[in-house]
Structure formats: structure tokens, C-alpha cells
Amino acid sequence: MDTSKLSKFYRKTLHEKIESLYKAGVITEAEQTLLLEGRLDLPADTGDNMIENYLGNFSLPFGAAMNFVINGQEKVIPMAIEEPSVVAAASFAAKLAGSAGGFETTVTKRDMIGQVTLKGIIDYDGAERAIMNSKQAILDRANEAHPSIVKRGGGARDLEVRQLHDESQVNLPSFLSVHVHVDTQEAMGANIINTMMEGIAPYIEELTGGTALLRILSNYATESLATARCTIPAHTLKTGHFSGEDVRDRIIEATQVATIDPYRAVTHNKGIMNGVDAVVTATGNDWRAVEASVHAFASRSGQYRSLTQWEKNDAGDLVGRLTLPLPIGTVGGAISIHPAAKLAHQMLGHPNAMELSGILATVGLAQNLAAVRALVTDGIQKGHMGLHARSLAISAGAKGPEVQHVADQLKKAPHMNLEAARTILNSLN
């Protein structure tokens, strides 16, 4: 990738942005044409085959975050998001991290979990023993139920049994849940796993004497964890009258607050998900699965807490870390169908599912850094409202060059709202 072609990207016109992505080798010539002709939308006949009662498409802005260096590789990050400041904030934080080598990621495995949950068990310990004694036979049956994933190098790998006794609510009955860990290779794996769980349920019923109530994937992807890390020299954090050390310490303190207080943690983590969801959406993945998984993970200690950790190392640098469970894939569903999703995978250099998980964790970490740094210094509104001004100008009816003109004046106005935008626009005409 020739990133020199991408410098001052945000200052380019839409046409220049698209052209420079092609010149930098991020997109192909065909994709350049697709973008220039504004053909990123799902074709109507495709949409009509995807959902019941299809009426049309609901579009989101599709953009590119810049300056990311992940495991030594430069990346342009595709993001689909309507919130004005997210792409700019991610690019800003990536630049900060890039000055110190960028981000490092670790993804050690990517197994998804399937559950067969049984009711009506009489002897729980006996049922657990019966399952564990037939572990290999269950895994074999799971693989027989979906032979193509085995051919692709994946398949059911391991199994565990969980007795579900509710100690807090004495009125609830107990259940037994069999967890099968499945290597779903490049797929998110919902269909593979659901087929497998339906395939093995009768055998598990036979072994335990129970009745299978649920046979489904768990979106709580605790066997698919991705971690991103970065180290930011304190002096690069300096802003306004705040020294770099000050900003570093305030970011650490803000994260401590989000670790102690669920009210703050939810907003802190929402900021992380601004980046993660934008890339999950752009790459055609299931953002509901990722959201559900991530927030359960944030509560794994028994209390909802910050997903990021920010600390100081011996050299006084700010060191950040984010681990996320990520039920995502690089094939299947909308990924191979949606023109924008196909483009997003191309922009990222066609990462495999493990690499994509690392990229998602990185964007989450960058997004959190940008948000918390702004919060503990100038406040979030300065940057946010700057970009919001353009949305207000458009809402007021500004077109073409009027948008920037109205936005610029709006930033100087005593109140930045729709009414003020309309007044400025009227004064232009």
C-alpha cells in the first residue's frame, strides 16, 4: 500500500478520495468505478431474496479510517456509521498510536460454542458422566452432521458439560447444558453449529434420559477472544494547557471510574463499540451477535465494567489493552453478497477471521482512546459539534458548497442547532 497517496485524505473531495484509494492500492479499478458511480447499495433483487417483505435498502455512510498500523502493517479501515465524529476520532487515535509503532494483536484460537440444553434430568452427576464417557462419539456425530466444515479443516473439537442450578432463585428448575466447541474456520458458524446441535441432540437425550429443550449456537464467544494493545508515549498526548503526563493520568483515572461504576462503564464501552460496530457492519457481520457477546463479557466479574485497561508502564508511557469475544466471520451471510461488504474486505486486504478479529479489537481500542482523551481534556463537544455542524447544515436544506459555508458559520454562532442553521442558510439565499 502506498500511503503517501492518502495524506490529508479528509481534505480531498469525494472524487479525489476514491481515486487516491485506487492509486494507493487499497481498492481495485473496478471498485473505484463502483464507488464513483455510487453503486454500493444492495441490488434490489438480492435484497428481495434476503428477507421477507423486502421494500428497499436502508443506507449508512460508508467511510475509511486512516493511519492504522496493526502488527506492523498499514491498514485503511472501512466503517459504516452515521455518527459524525467516529471515523475522524479513530483516525486521530490511530495516528497517536502509529507514532509509537501502532497496535499489536493476539488471537490464539477461534472456536465457536454450540449448546444442547436438556430438561428433565434426574441424576445430574450421572448424566454428566454418561456424556463425558461418550465424548468422542458425540463429537463424531456432530462432525457427521456437517461434514463440509470437517473437509474445510474445521469441526467439533471439544466438549464440556455445565449443570445449570439457579442458586439465587429457588423456584427455578435445574437444566443440563452440553457445550460443543467447534472450529468454524472462516464462517461465523451459526448455521454449522445449529445443524450440529440438532444432529447430536437425540443421542444426548438417549445418554442422559433428559429432553433437549434448546439446540443452538451460543453467541457468547469466550473461545474466540481477540486482544489489541498499544503504547503511547506520554508527551504525544499533550494538548492545550494539559501536559502529556496529565492527559495520560486522566485517561487512566477515567478508566478506573469505568471499572468501578457501571453507569460510566456502559458509556465508555459504547464508545468502544462505535468503532467495533462500524467495522462489523461494514464487513457484513452480525452486529447483534457481537454486541450481545461483548456486553456479557464486560459483566464476567459479576459487575458490568470497562472493557479497556489503560495503565502506565515503567517508561511513563500510556499502555492500553482491549480483549473482546468476537463471533464474526469472513464468509457467509451478507459478507459475500453485499457490494459494500465485499469492498470492505478488499480494503482490509482480505484478512482471515482471526486477523479480522484483531482488527476489530484494535479499532475498539483506538476509538476508546480518542473518546476518553477528548473527555478528560477539551470535552467531547468541541470535536463532535464541529462535525455535527455539517449534519445540521444538511438537515436545514444546505446543498453542495452551502454545507461547508453554513457549518463554518454555525460553529461561530452562539447556539449550534437546526434553527440557527436555517437562519444562516436563509441569509445566504
Ligand code: MEV
Ligand atoms: C459517544 O458516541 C461515545 C462517548 O460517549 C464514549 C465515552 O463517553 O467514552 C464519547
